[in-house]
Amino acid sequence: MIAAEAVYAQHGENSTLYLIPGTDGLSGPVSTAEMERVYKGTFVKSKGTRELYGALKSAPENDICPLCSQRTVSQLDHHLPQSAHPALTVTPINLVPACSECNKTKLAQQAVRAGEQTFHPYFEDADDDRWLFAVVKETTPASVYFFPQPPAHWEAIKAERIGWHFATYKLAELYASHAAVELNDIKFGLQEMAERNSPEEISIHLRRVAASRAAAHVNSWRRATYEALADSAWFCGGGFG
Numbered sequence: 024m025i026a027a028e029a030v031y032a033q034h035g036e037n038s039t040l041y042l043i044p045g046t047d048g049l050s051g052p053v054s055t056a057e058m059e060r061v062y063k064g065t066f067v068k069s070k071g072t073r074e075l076y077g078a079l080k081s082a083p084e085n086d087i088c089p090l091c092s093q094r095t096v097s098q099l100d101h102h103l104p105q106s107a108h109p110a111l112t113v114t115p116i117n118l119v120p121a122c123s124e125c126n127k128t129k130l131a132q133q134a135v136r137a138g139e140q141t142f143h144p145y146f147e148d149a150d151d152d153r154w155l156f157a158v159v160k161e162t163t164p165a166s167v168y169f170f171p172q173p174p175a176h177w178e179a180i181k182a183e184r185i186g187w188h189f190a191t192y193k194l195a196e197l198y199a200s201h202a203a204v205e206l207n208d209i210k211f212g213l214q215e216m217a218e219r220n221s222p223e224e225i226s227i228h229l230r231r232v233a234a235s236r237a238a239a240h241v242n243s244w245r246r247a248t249y250e251a252l253a254d255s256a257w258f259c260g261g262g263f264g
C-alpha cells in the first residue's frame with residue numbers, strides 16, 4: 024500500500040493516473056473485498072481513522088463539492104476505484120471529497136486514455152483559466168445553455184479532459200437547472216428595472232453582476248449565466264419575461 028501510494032503520487036503529479044494498472048487484491052493474501060470492508064467498516068467508522076476521514080471530507084471551502092462546484096460534500100470518492108485498485112482503498116490522496124451525485128455518476132469508471140481523465144483536485148487546477156461559457160436560448164421562459172470552451176493555450180489533452188469532466192459529471196444539465204431557478208428569481212427585479220431603464224442599461228447591470236461572480240469563482244455557472252444574459256439583446260429587451 025505504501026509503494027502504491029508513492030506510484031500514485033508520481034502519476035498524480037504527471038496527470039497520468041490512467042496508466043496505473045488495476046489489480047485483483049493486494050499482492051499477498053488480502054482480497055479486494057477485504058480491502059472494501061477495511062474502508063467501509065474500519066476507515067470510515069473507527070475512532071482511530073474517523074478523524075482523518077473527517078479532515079478529508081471537510082477540506083473544501085464552504086463544503087462545496089470540488090467536482091461539480093455546486094452541491095455539498097457528503098462522502099469521499101475513490102478517484103481510482105477501489106474495485107480495481109484495492110491497494111489504494113484507504114490512501115488519502117486517492118480519497119476526494121464529493122457530493123453523492125458526483126460520486127454515483129462516476130462510479131467505478133476508470134480512464135483508459137489521457138483525455139478521458141476527470142480532474143483530480145489535489146493535483147490539478149481546472150480553474151487556472153476560464154473555460155465555462157453559456158448562451159441564452161430564446162425560449163419561454165428564457166433558458167441558459169452551458170458549454171466548456173477551454174482557452175487556446177491549453178494543451179490538447181487538458182482541453183479534452185475538461186470536456187470529459189464536464190460530460191461525466193453532467194454539468195450542463197446541473198447548471199441549466201440552477202440557472203433556470205436564478206432567472207425566475209431575478210425576473211421581478213428586471214421587470215421593475217425595465218420600467219425606468221433601457222435594455223442597454225439592463226445589460227450593463229447584468230455585466231456588473233457577472234464581474235462580481237467572476238471575482239468569486241472564475242468558472243462559476245453564475246458568472247457564465249450573467250455574461251450570457253448581458254450579451255443577449257433579446258433577453259435585455261424583455262426576454263426575461
Ligand SMILES: [Zn+2]
Nearest residue numbers: 088091122125
Ligand atoms: Zn459534485
